[in-house]
Amino acid sequence: SAVISQKPSRDICQRGTSLTIQCQVDSQVTMMFWYRQQPGQSLTLIATANQGSEATYESGFVIDKFPISRPNLTFSTLTVSNMSPEDSSIYLCSVELGQVPRGEQYFGPGTRLTVT
């Protein structure tokens, strides 16, 4: 397993501002993933971040709203830009571990975002 940390753990932000969420892993991983979990809902994939290339965004998510960086094999950031109350969610990063990818993903503790 790996230790995955996220900063901040929670934040309350005003609409129109931006928040950058950090995800740190204690081992090198090829793929990192960002998910959103809206209140009372399941997880929805926002984007996949591969080191050295542009993130791949899912339908309904765009780079201007959710820019992602992946500067190395242990770190990624997700920015939630120009926030509105609808962006209030838990944001989770995850990684897939192991030499042979089998789909098993491990999640960070999440960032609980409230937009007022």
Add this chain to the structure above:
Amino acid sequence: QKEVEQNSGPLSVPEGAIASLNCTYSDRGSQSFFWYRQYSGKSPELIMSIYSNGDKEDGRFTAQLNKASQYVSLLIRDSQPSDSATYLCAAPRTPYSGGGADGLTFGKGTHLIIQP
């Protein structure tokens, strides 16, 4: 679009009994499935992975996969109050790949309550 379906519950089970959680999926090409446990306010925790037809046992947990009927189940024996959580079923978004290189699709989750 690939879908993973779960009954949202709540499913109430007396302590010591067997809890049975079910999940169906739409894509017949799906090869692997995962069960996550999520306590309130926490991030999902991977508890079981299953890659082939049949049963896979790990302690009090048994995952069952039936590809012909396109369902996956999770059995929890000797249920404990600490098993009370939401259980999420997930599958790789790309069914023909061995890993989750493009993330996971999650069901909505089943809320399980173990009654002392």
